[in-house]
Amino acid sequence: MNEMLTVKNLHKSFGAKHVLNDVSFTVQRGHIVALVGPNGAGKSTIMKLILGLIPSDGGELKVDGIDVSITSHQELAKVGALIEYPGIYPFLTGKQHLELFATGADKEKDIDKVVAALQMGSYINAKAKGYSLGMKQKLGIAQALLNNPELVILDEPMNGLDPQAVKGLRDVITNLAAQGTTFLISSHILSELEKLADDVLILNQGKIAEHKTMHDLTHSAVSVFVIHTDNDVEGQHVLAAAGLIAELDHGLRIQQNSENNLDDALRALIADDIHIRAVQQVDHDLESSFLDLINSEARGAKQDDNAN
Amino acid sequence: MITLIKQELYKLLHKNGTYIGLACIFCFQIALAILSKVYPGFMSADAAFGTGFAGSSIAVFVMIAATASIIAMEFQYGTVRQLLYRKYYRSQVFISKIIVVILHALVLYVLQFVMALLLKFALFPSIDLGASAGHGRTVLSALAISNVADFISLLLLLSVVLLLSTLFKSNAAAITSGYIGYFVMSMASSLLMLLISHWEWVKWNPFTMMLLGNQILNPTMSSVTHLSTPIMFWGSIAYTVVFSFLAYALFRKRSV
Numbered sequence: 001m002n003e004m005l006t007v008k009n010l011h012k013s014f015g016a017k018h019v020l021n022d023v024s025f026t027v028q029r030g031h032i033v034a035l036v037g038p039n040g041a042g043k044s045t046i047m048k049l050i051l052g053l054i055p056s057d058g059g060e061l062k063v064d065g066i067d068v069s070i071t072s073h074q075e076l077a078k079v080g081a082l083i084e085y086p087g088i089y090p091f092l093t094g095k096q097h098l099e100l101f102a103t104g105a106d107k108e109k110d111i112d113k114v115v116a117a118l119q120m121g122s123y124i125n126a127k128a129k130g131y132s133l134g135m136k137q138k139l140g141i142a143q144a145l146l147n148n149p150e151l152v153i154l155d156e157p158m159n160g161l162d163p164q165a166v167k168g169l170r171d172v173i174t175n176l177a178a179q180g181t182t183f184l185i186s187s188h189i190l191s192e193l194e195k196l197a198d199d200v201l202i203l204n205q206g207k208i209a210e211h212k213t214m215h216d217l218t219h220s221a222v223s224v225f226v227i228h229t230d231n232d233v234e235g236q237h238v239l240a241a242a243g244l245i246a247e248l249d250h251g252l253r254i255q256q257n258s259e260n261n262l263d264d265a266l267r268a269l270i271a272d273d274i275h276i277r278a279v280q281q282v283d284h285d286l287e288s289s290f291l292d293l294i295n296s297e298a299r300g301a302k303q304d305d306n307a308n
Numbered sequence: 309m310i311t312l313i314k315q316e317l318y319k320l321l322h323k324n325g326t327y328i329g330l331a332c333i334f335c336f337q338i339a340l341a342i343l344s345k346v347y348p349g350f351m352s353a354d355a356a357f358g359t360g361f362a363g364s365s366i367a368v369f370v371m372i373a374a375t376a377s378i379i380a381m382e383f384q385y386g387t388v389r390q391l392l393y394r395k396y397y398r399s400q401v402f403i404s405k406i407i408v409v410i411l412h413a414l415v416l417y418v419l420q421f422v423m424a425l426l427l428k429f430a431l432f433p434s435i436d437l438g439a440s441a442g443h444g445r446t447v448l449s450a451l452a453i454s455n456v457a458d459f460i461s462l463l464l465l466l467s468v469v470l471l472l473s474t475l476f477k478s479n480a481a482a483i484t485s486g487y488i489g490y491f492v493m494s495m496a497s498s499l500l501m502l503l504i505s506h507w508e509w510v511k512w513n514p515f516t517m518m519l520l521g522n523q524i525l526n527p528t529m530s531s532v533t534h535l536s537t538p539i540m541f542w543g544s545i546a547y548t549v550v551f552s553f554l555a556y557a558l559f560r561k562r563s564v
Contacts, residue, residue, distance in 0.1 A: 048564070051392075052392075054564070073395050073397055076393060083389050083393070084389075087382075087389060088386070088387070091323050
């Protein structure tokens with residue numbers, strides 16, 4: 001079976017508030033999946049449901065093909081997780097935290113491997129009450145990666161980590177994924193997720209708004225070009241007179257679509273004797289795709305409200 | 309389940325409070341033994357030994373703090389999710405904690421009993437352990453029986469403490485509520501004696517069961533509690549189970 005995680009028609013409400021509404025998606029084994037969405041979209045709720053921490057109001061959850069719920073936890077032996085913030089016993093050292101939860105015959109070896117991978121050796125034997133935010137975060141991630149889990153769920157794992165630690169974590173995750181570990185990661189640091197994830201799930205208002213591969217998401221969007229000229233202000237007037245829309249943003253920024261295209265823009269500028277210095281295609285990254293989607297849904301909702 | 313119990317014991321054995329609690333019991337016992345030795349008028353050697361040099365009384369305070377924090381600390385430190393998302397169920401996590409509380413209490417009671425004997429041999433060699441202590445018991449068996457009775461009452465008290473502690477998210481609040489609960493129960497059980505004489509059915513309340521230890525030491529108390537000692541024993545066990553179930557129901561409902 002290639003599906004490590006299956007979520008089907010999942011519903012969850014807290015009182016009168018519908019947090020998740022008919023959410024369905026699958027996560028393939030060995031894939032790194034980014035779960036992104038605005039605050040309150042339901043990301044942590046999905047993760048808690050997968051981990052059997054809270055009851056659902058309907059729907060199916062399967063880990064490696066086996067049902068998981070608040071009353072069915074056996075399959076969670078294959079899962080490691082860090083949800084919201086790391087749980088730390090201040091009276092234990094980092095190493096003791098790992099010893100506490102380590103299982104299996106090769107406990108020591110497994111602990112040493114995780115400590116080395118996350119570069120925690122210099123403080124792993126110190127009491128956790130003296131740890132910085134970043135150290136605690138790494139300890140929480142180390143606990144999630146302990147015991148060679150097949151599925152790792154990380155909620156905002158980059159919180160409190162310095163750039164070097166973020167890079168280190170990225171390497172650890174990609175290495176483990178290459179060995180077959182599956183990751184479901186939520187984060188607001190979209191630039192980092194873009195470097196990591198194979199697939200993207202965009203969650204908005206309790207629904208899956210988009211589920212695509214990272215490649216498709218960042219390449220399916222409209223192309224944006226920036227034209228650098230010797231007189232951008234004049235250039236904008238010229239394009240407007242030709243019926244083309246351009247924004248002044250460190251050059252003339254135009255979106256290529258049915259009304260706007262680069263050919264027409266360049267011809268109009270040259271015809272008006274405006275000198276073209278450079279033309280640059282702007283990459284449509286995860287952040288802009290995410291913002292476009294969220295904003296377009298917000299506009300759609302507003303139009304619906306106005307129509308009503 | 310064994311893994312969960314091992315994890316709970318690991319945490320307990322790595323907490324300074326566990327050893328501070330034990331040290332408090334020993335220090336209090338030693339202090340009381342020395343006081344009885346130096347000032348026999350303050351408390352006679354027989355009376356002091358009869359209470360195990362107050363070891364079990366101090367153990368009650370230590371166990372209230374330990375029981376109140378065993379669940380509250382998981383919420384305070386944010387570690388409860390780590391406990392619950394693994395392959396174990398909430399019921400297993402809860403039962404493992406109860407088992408560790410019972411083991412902890414058992415160890416403290418045995419250690420304070422041994423310490424009482426050591427102090428007797430060191431400071432009061434004249435006390436005859438085989439002498440009669442009334443009600444057909446020897447001095448030694450009276451102390452042992454008193455400890456067992458105290459232990460049963462302690463379990464009832466700890467089940468109430470556990471129930472209260474599941475309502476709090478911080479150690480300090482849970483421990484304070486445990487101590488307040490203890491004093492309220494102690495006062496209520498004395499007060500209820502008056503009520504039982506007026507309304508027979510009041511004898512079935514859990515506070516009466518808290519007097520099991522007193523009744524075992526002094527069987528004539530049954531005329532006040534209107535309950536036989538075996539009934540009080542089983543009543544204590546029944547209420548301990550009921551309060552533990554209520555504590556579990558609250559723990560199960562708590563959001564994480």
